Amino acid sequence: MSFQERYLAGCAALAVAALVxxxxxxxxxxxxxxxxxxNAEAAxxxxxxxxxxxKSYHYSGLDQINTGNVKNLExxxxxxxxxxxxxxxxxxxxxxxxxxxxxxxSRIYALDGATGKTIWTYVPELDEDLVSKxxxxxxxxxxxxxxxxxxxxxxxxxxIALDLKTGKPVWDTKLLDSKKMTVGFTGAxxxxxxxxxxxxxxxxxxxxxxIFGVEGKTGAKKWEFFTVAGTEEAMxxxxxxxxxxxxxxxxxPGTYDPETNTVWWGTANPAPLYDWAGADWKKSGPRPxxxxxxxxxxxxxxxTGKLKFYHQELPHDAxxxxxxVGEFVxxxxxxxxxxxxxxxxxxxxxxxxxxxxxENVWPLVKNINFVKSIDPKTGELIGRRDxxxxxxxxxxxxxIAGGISWNSGAYSPKTGLFYRxxxxxxxxxxxxxxxxxxEPMAQLNLGATFKFIxxxxxxxxxxxxxxxxxxxxxxxxxxxxxxxLASVLATAGNLVFVPDAxxxxxxxxxxxxxxxxxxxxxxxHNAGIISYMAGGKQYIAVPAGWGSLVADEYVALYxxxxxxxxxxxxxxxxxxxxx
Amino acid sequence: MRIPFVTAxxxxxxxxxxxxxxxxQQPNAAGSASPPAQAEAxxxxxxxxxxxxxxxxxxxxxxxxxxxxxxxxxxSERSDEFIIERIKKGKTGSMPAFEGVxxxxxxxxxxxxxxxxxx
Numbered sequence: 095m096s097f098q099e100r101y102l103a104g105c106a107a108l109a110v111a112a113l114v115x116x117x118x119x120x121x122x123x124x125x126x127x128x129x130x131x132x133n134a135e136a137a138x139x140x141x142x143x144x145x146x147x148x149k150s151y152h153y154s155g156l157d158q159i160n161t162g163n164v165k166n167l168e169x170x171x172x173x174x175x176x177x178x179x180x181x182x183x184x185x186x187x188x189x190x191x192x193x194x195x196x197x198x199x200s201r202i203y204a205l206d207g208a209t210g211k212t213i214w215t216y217v218p219e220l221d222e223d224l225v226s227k228x229x230x231x232x233x234x235x236x237x238x239x240x241x242x243x244x245x246x247x248x249x250x251x252x253x254i255a256l257d258l259k260t261g262k263p264v265w266d267t268k269l270l271d272s273k274k275m276t277v278g279f280t281g282a283x284x285x286x287x288x289x290x291x292x293x294x295x296x297x298x299x300x301x302x303x304x305i306f307g308v309e310g311k312t313g314a315k316k317w318e319f320f321t322v323a324g325t326e327e328a329m330x331x332x333x334x335x336x337x338x339x340x341x342x343x344x345x346x347p348g349t350y351d352p353e354t355n356t357v358w359w360g361t362a363n364p365a366p367l368y369d370w371a372g373a374d375w376k377k378s379g380p381r382p383x384x385x386x387x388x389x390x391x392x393x394x395x396x397x398t399g400k401l402k403f404y405h406q407e408l409p410h411d412a413x414x415x416x417x418x419v420g421e422f423v424x425x426x427x428x429x430x431x432x433x434x435x436x437x438x439x440x441x442x443x444x445x446x447x448x449x450x451x452x453e454n455v456w457p458l459v460k461n462i463n464f465v466k467s468i469d470p471k472t473g474e475l476i477g478r479r480d481x482x483x484x485x486x487x488x489x490x491x492x493x494i495a496g497g498i499s500w501n502s503g504a505y506s507p508k509t510g511l512f513y514r515x516x517x518x519x520x521x522x523x524x525x526x527x528x529x530x531x532x533e534p535m536a537q538l539n540l541g542a543t544f545k546f547i548x549x550x551x552x553x554x555x556x557x558x559x560x561x562x563x564x565x566x567x568x569x570x571x572x573x574x575x576x577x578x579l580a581s582v583l584a585t586a587g588n589l590v591f592v593p594d595a596x597x598x599x600x601x602x603x604x605x606x607x608x609x610x611x612x613x614x615x616x617x618x619h620n621a622g623i624i625s626y627m628a629g630g631k632q633y634i635a636v637p638a639g640w641g642s643l644v645a646d647e648y649v650a651l652y653x654x655x656x657x658x659x660x661x662x663x664x665x666x667x668x669x670x671x672x673x
Numbered sequence: 674m675r676i677p678f679v680t681a682x683x684x685x686x687x688x689x690x691x692x693x694x695x696x697x698q699q700p701n702a703a704g705s706a707s708p709p710a711q712a713e714a715x716x717x718x719x720x721x722x723x724x725x726x727x728x729x730x731x732x733x734x735x736x737x738x739x740x741x742x743x744x745x746x747x748x749s750e751r752s753d754e755f756i757i758e759r760i761k762k763g764k765t766g767s768m769p770a771f772e773g774v775x776x777x778x779x780x781x782x783x784x785x786x787x788x789x790x791x792x
Contacts, residue, residue: 179766180766226762226763226765226770227763229769524736528723528724529727530727531774540730544730545739661766
């Protein structure tokens with residue numbers, strides 16, 4: 095072999111080796127998040143699932159953007175979804191440099207993470223007549239990726255799988271008779287092994303809030319767990335036939351604990367929201383009894399949908415303080431495997447991950463009077479205020495929007511702090527005896543009229559605090575004139591990002607809460623913020639766009655800028671460091 | 674233009690009867706013949722105020738006397754035709770359409786309740 099032949103052969107060998115070892119091209123890009131990435135504490139280059147990873151920290155391990163250079167953060171690109179009715183409320187996902195997100199009406203966008211260039215879009219055909227009759231609609235709060243598919247629920251009761259590379263529908267499974275029950279899906283699905291799991295809307299609607307397990311490859315329904323009277327034990331906690339219309343949807347995604355093969359999910363309040371039975375709630379009123387498994391955290395076997403264990407955070411919830419809100423933050427401490435879960439009431443529950451035994455309960459917000467306290471050792475409600483028909487005096491705290499809303503907090507394993515938004519407000523309330531409308535289309539089942547008011551200790555307001563997640567000990571706090579309604583992001587760059595209600599996205603020092611950077615996105619935030627890597631560069635992606643049901647309260651509460659803020663528009667705004 | 678109060682009120686009076694008939698013909702949510710426990714509040718006792726509390730008070734606060742997610746309704750300067758149309762058709766992104774949920778008599782009962790509101 096001549097030198098030239100040896101040279102050519104060597105080049106050919108190098109070329110073959112390069113093809114084998116080169117980083118995957120787009121055509122070879124992974125279409126399934128790696129197990130290790132899902133189980134990690136930190137999301138790294140990707141943001142593979144709604145809560146970042148199964149640990150649910152909403153924490154990025156990326157640190158290109160950090161406390162030293164965040165002042166150089168600027169807009170890299172933007173994307174404007176069509177028909178952004180009620181703004182954008184979803185949390186994007188990122189995989190191998192591609193960003194995916196959902197808009198209203200479950201429209202899906204796949205975008206090049208570095209440039210924003212559209213790769214594909216998907217627009218499902220929805221039952222528009224049904225959508226026009228829904229209250230909590232047509233927004234969508236998130237998606238899931240797995241098995242080569244992207245999954246999204248719809249407000250008309252379907253779960254759809256799209257090919258991740260092309261956006262073409264793979265299957266479309268009708269899970270709920272939404273035309274009859276009003277409820278559909280707005281929350282993100284969760285991929286666990288071969289299943290995709292999704293919970294229905296429902297709380298103030300007269301149904302039984304099912305959570306479904308669907309086979310990812312085929313779309314076949316494998317199990318359905320009724321959050322209302324889903325077991326014989328639970329059936330006994332509903333007087334008469336009240337279980338038939340009990341509410342209790344699991345309308346936000348839970349997470350998965352691979353060590354015990356357990357899905358953790360939170361459930362909504364029972365219907366009607368407000369119960370006129372007063373202290374006699376165990377025997378009388380519209381839904382006598384403890385109403386299992388509403389306002390509970392439940393642990394399900396993902397393979398069968400069977401209940402493993404549970405804790406009902408608020409037995410016979412008479413105040414609309416769901417457990418559907420709140421991420422499940424998995425923390426190991428002192429030899430204990432714990433999970434931290436925020437309840438809408440403003441209390442944070444800490445559980446043993448093996449059995450949901452209460453390890454601690456602590457209040458995030460100051461203005462709480464629906465109970466005197468919650469026993470931190472047992473979770474028992476102490477001095478509960480059960481409401482009777484008529485005017486509630488003194489006004490109820492927190493208000494119906496809760497001390498905590500559905501937007502997630504974040505936990506940094508680097509600082510050991512849990513960053514959570516709290517809401518301080520109350521409401522005047524008159525409880526009514528009502529009867530639900532069940533046909534031809536079910537409607538809300540509220541059982542009261544109400545009016546938001548400031549709390550006794552000052553104006554209606556919000557705050558972000560950095561706390562020990564287990565003890566609640568506060569290290570720092572930032573206050574806001576209005577509660578931010580978007581999720582929080584923590585990063586290994588020692589930053590905490592908070593997109594606020596007025597439209598400003600803030601970056602704070604994660605150690606002390608010092609504000610280091612802010613930009614005005616021009617409209618309020620009501621979605622999830624993530625970080626990811628594309629082309630070796632870190633990005634921060636935040637959807638802006640205003641108009642959730644809590645956001646709608648801000649016009650009456652605060653006036654401007656909310657009175658003039660456009661509701662039916664939105665943009666995905668992506669930041670990167672200036673070159 | 675306002676529909677004479679007497680007409681609206683008479684709609685409110687006949688609505689409970691229509692409602693009773695309607696309920697009697699419908700299976701409940703789970704498809705069973707058993708009445709739901711909520712029937713403790715008999716349909717015969719229903720009126721515009723209770724319908725409003727169950728369905729509308731989520732957005733029109735303090736029974737419609739105060740703005741919330743939706744506007745204040747008491748002393749509204751909107752015409753009866755406008756209010757009826759808005760109840761039927763809703764407003765995209767703000768208010769659901771109740772046409773097909775409530776019949777004309779039921780909507781009349783709601784209108785009567787709204788027109789009877791003080792501040």
